[in-house]
Amino acid sequence: MFRSSKKFLSNTRGAFALQFAMMAIPLTVCAGLAIDGGRAFLARFELAAALDAAALAVGSTLTEGSDLDAIAERFVERNFRTHHDDPITLELVEGLVNGAETWTLKGQVTINTYFMPLVGQPYVTVSAESEVRQGGNNVEVALALDITGSMNATRMTGLRSAANLLIDEVVSEQQPPEVPFFSRAAIVPWSQYISLNTIGTGGISFVNNTVVE
Secondary structure (H helix, E strand, C coil), X not given: CHHHHHHHHHCCCCHHHHHHHHHHHHHHHHHHHHHHHHHHHHHHHHHHHHHHHHHHHHHCCCCCCCCHHHHHHHHHHHHCCCCCCCCCEEEEEEEEECCEEEEEEEXXXXXXXXXXXXXXXXXXXXXXXXXXXXXXXCEEEEEEEECCCCCCHHHHHHHXXXXXXXXXXXXXXCCCCCCCCCEEEEEEEECCEEEEECCCCCCEEEEEHHHHC
């Protein structure tokens, strides 16, 4: 009897399988926590970037009566791509720092977890905030548009669309005195040569297109 018990205790066959079975659940939980923790970290990083973009849009909006909350919400939704069932909670707070008007945008969102429900945590909440000083600068942009023969109908349509989008973004709907800054856009079409008005001479100067390459 004693010899049989000693033989049974000294037998190590199948010990690894038994240890692995005992460790399988803790290992799965640890791996799941690492995966969900990484997703939460990336979600917070993406939320912070989205809030930065939204805060810049709010700070550069100088038109009186603009719905700044709607602007912030639109920019955050466009830039935050992590899947979330519940809406992003935003709070826009106006402040004053060293005599300058500022906007602080705070955001919070809840994302579902994949493995953390095993430990009773089906979701995680991430939050971030961004602060921007309201203001702007005078902006002047010149567009040199290629109208050479290589620009077929499809490319020319895309060129017009892109130019219109850029001008809509750069040129303000209102100019001084309504807003303290002005914005202007110049359009220079070019093919083999560029036609430039020579100020003070009343003539036209033709410049080879290589000057814009």
